[in-house]
Amino acid sequence: MTGSSTREAEILPRPRSRAERRRDTEHRLAHDVDVWVASASADGLPHLVPLSFDWDGEALLMATPAGSPTGRNLAAARTVRLGLGPTRDVSMIDGEVEVIELGALPPERADRFAARTGFDPRASSLPYRWFRVTPRRVQAWREVNELDGRELMRDGRWSA
Structure with a gap:
């Protein structure tokens, strides 16, 4: 091994299997x-921007002001990339966005969001929208030794 490869082998944790990465994600x-x-x-x-979800x-539910840059971008493009976790253990999620008007979400679903995140956009004076993101592609890796095989979902189907 070269000096660089030896150093990497000494400090990098063993690469996780794709199944382990899916479980972690x-x-x-x-x-x-x-x-x-x-x-x-x-x-x-x-x-x-960081948002609570x-x-x-099946999908991530988020809320942001309808007139914010994120709200406008998500409503127009209907696609998004999400980064979940720290940089040394990241899951990248590319998803399709469904825009839901604030009052159109079933109350029990909105209540669940508020309980989990500690934030209830229904109580805000700003006009918020819900954004439901359905993953289409998911990648996960920690270090360079996990770059191979990082794609766990493609076209909305788990491959790991």
């Missing part, structure tokens, strides 16, 4: 509360 979805939301305007201006086993 699903655990984060079930237990984390915040996610990085990357969107872009029609003219390509990027925007990145609730995972129901």
